[in-house]
Amino acid sequence: MESWFPLPFPGVRLGLANVFPLLALLLFGPREAVAVALTRLCMAFLLAGNPFALACSAGGLLLSLPLSIALWKKHRDELSVPAISVASAAAFNVGQLCAVVSLTSEPRILAYLPVIMAVGGVTGYLVGYMADKLRLRIETALVRRSP
Amino acid sequence: MKQKDKRLYLILFLLIAAAAFLTSGRRGGNGDLSLEISVDGRVTRSLALSDTAPGTSIMLRPGGGMNELVISGDSVRMVSADCPGGDCLKMAPLTSERGVIVCLPHKLVLKLRAKDGRKPSNPDDAIDAVTY
Numbered sequence: 075m076e077s078w079f080p081l082p083f084p085g086v087r088l089g090l091a092n093v094f095p096l097l098a099l100l101l102f103g104p105r106e107a108v109a110v111a112l113t114r115l116c117m118a119f120l121l122a123g124n125p126f127a128l129a130c131s132a133g134g135l136l137l138s139l140p141l142s143i144a145l146w147k148k149h150r151d152e153l154s155v156p157a158i159s160v161a162s163a164a165a166f167n168v169g170q171l172c173a174v175v176s177l178t179s180e181p182r183i184l185a186y187l188p189v190i191m192a193v194g195g196v197t198g199y200l201v202g203y204m205a206d207k208l209r210l211r212i213e214t215a216l217v218r219r220s221p
Numbered sequence: 222m223k224q225k226d227k228r229l230y231l232i233l234f235l236l237i238a239a240a241a242f243l244t245s246g247r248r249g250g251n252g253d254l255s256l257e258i259s260v261d262g263r264v265t266r267s268l269a270l271s272d273t274a275p276g277t278s279i280m281l282r283p284g285g286g287m288n289e290l291v292i293s294g295d296s297v298r299m300v301s302a303d304c305p306g307g308d309c310l311k312m313a314p315l316t317s318e319r320g321v322i323v324c325l326p327h328k329l330v331l332k333l334r335a336k337d338g339r340k341p342s343n344p345d346d347a348i349d350a351v352t353y
Contacts, residue, residue, distance in 0.1 A: 124305050126325040152225035164233055174323070179262030180330045182321045188241035195233060 089163065089197055096142070096159055096205040101212065104143040111135055126177065133173025134166035141165040155209075159202025163194040245319075254318065254333045256297055260284065261328040270295055270333070286327040297331060299324070 091114065099107035115135065119128040142162035145153060167190045174183050255269040260283040273292045278300070281288045288309070289301040298314035299322055309324035315333050322331040 149225060152223055153229060154223045154226050157226040157229045160233060161229055177325060178323055178328055178330050180321060182332060185244040185319060188237050191237045
């Protein structure tokens with residue numbers, strides 16, 4: 075554990091920008107969320123030019139998008155937005171690590187899973203909280219504008 | 222908090238705990254560890270830490286790239302690389318059998334193993350230069 079702390083895994087980003095795909099899901103629906111997520115993926119690749127980061131994110135999205143859409147569709151009334159976001163973050167982490175393992179054929183990397191899932195759980199909650207608040211503000215602003 | 226939130230958090234917590242338990246494995250001592258270098262999933266070189274002088278620097282050329290690692294006593298870290306992200310340079314130094322340093326662009330994996338001194342599978346992939 076202790077040796078993981080300086081930087082547990084390369085390319086660990088907090089993923090706070092995931093607010094936007096999630097917000098798109100809440101405001102518009104699944105298609106728009108997928109569009110926002112894929113656009114963001116492509117833009118990140120164009121800006122950073124790192125095909126390996128692209129592969130990791132793509133692996134993560136492959137799991138997290140379907141899960142969050144399914145949870146939102148079927149369990150919206152029983153699950154809060156932060157909870158959906160936390161689940162989606164966990165799925166993202168699993169997909170991400172699977173991508174790394176398949177690229178390096180080094181299963182030992184899976185040892186990072188619990189760490190990044192725990193960190194991802196916290197940031198996932200924050201992302202969900204922010205998306206929820208933003209949706210509320212945007213919706214009330216829209217209602218006020220169009221009487 | 223909605224009604225099923227707690228259940229979801231509990232499931233996730235159990236998953237994390239299970240993952241932590243499954244991946245924890247045994248914890249090797251520092252005495253008899255050897256560094257295993259693999260490229261694209263194949264072990265290309267393995268050398269015992271105890272046989273290596275502290276401060277030894279090793280140059281590797283995995284798949285046309287360049288990586289330099291330094292062995293200092295019982296820890297191994299990557300000190301330079303010409304990959305685009307440079308993520309391997311930021312990874313925590315290897316000190317036990319549990320960690321791993323990965324340079325994804327070069328498909329290079331460094332890890333420590335209980336000493337067994339395995340031979341490189343392909344001599345062409347072996348170390349290019351060792352400096353003291």
